[in-house]
Amino acid sequence: MRTLEEFESYYNHTLFREMELLDARRKKMQNRLGSIIGVTVLGIAASITVALFLINPERDLHFILILVAPIVILLAGVVTWSAWGRDKAFVADFKREVIEKIIHFISPDLSYQPKNFIGVDSFERSRLFLTKIDRYNGDDYVFGKIDKTQFWFSEVKAEYRTTNSKGQTQWQILFKGLFFVADFNKHFEGTTVVLPNRLGNSGIARILQKANLARSEKLLQLEDPEFNKYFVAYGDDQVVSRYVLSTSLMQRLKDFRKKSDKPVYVSFVNSFLYLAIGYTKNLFEPSFFRSLTKFETVRPYFEEISLATGIVEDLNLNRRIWTKQ
Numbered sequence: 001m002r003t004l005e006e007f008e009s010y011y012n013h014t015l016f017r018e019m020e021l022l023d024a025r026r027k028k029m030q031n032r033l034g035s036i037i038g039v040t041v042l043g044i045a046a047s048i049t050v051a052l053f054l055i056n057p058e059r060d061l062h063f064i065l066i067l068v069a070p071i072v073i074l075l076a077g078v079v080t081w082s083a084w085g086r087d088k089a090f091v092a093d094f095k096r097e098v099i100e101k102i103i104h105f106i107s108p109d110l111s112y113q114p115k116n117f118i119g120v121d122s123f124e125r126s127r128l129f130l131t132k133i134d135r136y137n138g139d140d141y142v143f144g145k146i147d148k149t150q151f152w153f154s155e156v157k158a159e160y161r162t163t164n165s166k167g168q169t170q171w172q173i174l175f176k177g178l179f180f181v182a183d184f185n186k187h188f189e190g191t192t193v194v195l196p197n198r199l200g201n202s203g204i205a206r207i208l209q210k211a212n213l214a215r216s217e218k219l220l221q222l223e224d225p226e227f228n229k230y231f232v233a234y235g236d237d238q239v240v241s242r243y244v245l246s247t248s249l250m251q252r253l254k255d256f257r258k259k260s261d262k263p264v265y266v267s268f269v270n271s272f273l274y275l276a277i278g279y280t281k282n283l284f285e286p287s288f289f290r291s292l293t294k295f296e297t298v299r300p301y302f303e304e305i306s307l308a309t310g311i312v313e314d315l316n317l318n319r320r321i322w323t324k325q
Contacts, residue, residue: 008295023292036085037077113141118153125270133174134161142154151317153178181274181275184271193233196263196264248316259307
């Protein structure tokens with residue numbers, strides 16, 4: 001696994017020039033945006049000023065300048081930004097020149113498809129989220145092999161639709177973040193699901209966790225207080241689930257949870273491991289308001305990609321005593 005110090009050296013010697021060029025384009029967009037906002041605000045202010053002080057209120061023009069003109073000017077500002085101000089290729093170029101190079105720096109055996117993502121069928125097969133999905137998308141698909149373990153991950157966003165009392169459709173986020181799939185290298189039957197423990201370990205919490213009617217798997221009684229602090233586990237076969245959730249794997253899951261400091265969901269279904277890490281922000285996207293030539297701006301990209309690729313090592317998936325039958 002590449003270290004942060006190695007990445008900083010790579011950044012200074014290889015990435016920095018590309019970051020300078022991208023940062024110049026970012027600043028150009030910022031300047032254009034500032035100009036568009038300034039002209040738009042001045043236009044709106046001028047239309048209102050003219051209407052209030054120079055136009056006879058009895059005329060229809062007064063109404064137009066007060067209500068219609070600001071809306072037209074605002075729309076013109078949005079159109080100008082879209083047609084002239086925004087660098088449409090900026091994000092795609094950033095991902096090709098920066099994210100892809102960071103991925104190959106971490107491991108040359110990995111492939112990257114910025115517009116692709118893990119399909120909804122894999123997401124549903126994980127049994128991590130049981131709510132019906134009405135809208136699903138993603139990007140930043142990475143796949144490859146580390147040692148003997150094949151894996152793939154991407155950013156995904158799964159949503160479901162609700163209707164409020166007025167009959168209006170509202171979209172609720174079921175999950176947004178990094179979704180990871182790996183060949184677990186361990187032959188087993190059944191399903192084991194490990195979810196964030198959001199209720200705690202009180203008596204009432206355990207009753208509610210046990211009475212999870214939406215889930216066919218049964219609550220697992222695991223004798224690890226620290227694991228139970230972070231996670232609640234379900235399985236459809238107690239023997240198989242305890243076989244899968246070995247003491248060493250539970251320790252690695254605890255360590256990984258502390259390392260990621262994000263909600264972590266894990267399942268083991270049909271010999272595959274599914275892992276989801278919740279994020280509120282968009283991953284692997286450039287910051288429009290921060291300089292790209294500072295290492296601290298680039299550092300999170302390396303850490304997030306390393307976190308994803310490091311799952312194989314963190315969970316010891318290359319350990320071959322779990323070779324499939």
